[in-house]
Amino acid sequence: MIFRNTTLDGACVIEPECHEDQRGFFARTWCMREFEQHGLVAGMVQASVSFNRKKGTLRGLHYQVPPSQEAKLVRCTAGAIYDVILDLRPKSSMFLQYFGVTLTAANHQGLYIPPGFAHGFQTLAEDTEVTYLMTDFYKPEYARGVRWNDPAFGIVWPEDERIIIDRDASYQDFGPEVIREMEGI
Secondary structure, eight states, X not given: OEEEEOSXXXXXXXXXXXXXXXXXXXXXXXXXXXXXXXXXXXXXXEEEEEEEOSTTBEEEXXXXXXXXXXXXXXXXEESEEEEEEEEOOTTSTTTTOEEEXXXXXXXXXXXXXXXXXXXXXXXXXXXXXXEEEESSOOOGGGEEEOOTTOTTXXXXXXXXXXXXXXXHHTOOOOOHHHHHHHTTO
């Protein structure tokens, strides 16, 4: 696997090294040893899948507050997404900065998201599937979100037409309560 650092500390795009022949290819997309060698949290305990029927579906921006320390590895296994992460670590020099990348079934890339980041994506194709590996079990009492279009973040999304559920569209503007909840990360 090839680990490419992003503009946000601790986050990286992971590209599998494909071994091709006449049948297609074979590649590893996860290896605990390699993740640990790159200083990444590697104790994955849960996997999830998100299937999205319509192009323009926007999910997020979601995160977990302490004591949940959830890191994620996200891959698009069918279709395409514009994947966004937002640094919510108050002590980070990149606090409130975002990074976006296009993940597709064709490019086979993944995005490693460290604890303390919000995550969301918008589908770029019909029938898009996204898989997640996570380092903490989902704990609804620690689940939070920030609004996808909050001016505090300045995220530029690729599509004008969006499908968003009420919960994700109605998160409050970013404020000091987020900073208080994220202290310690």
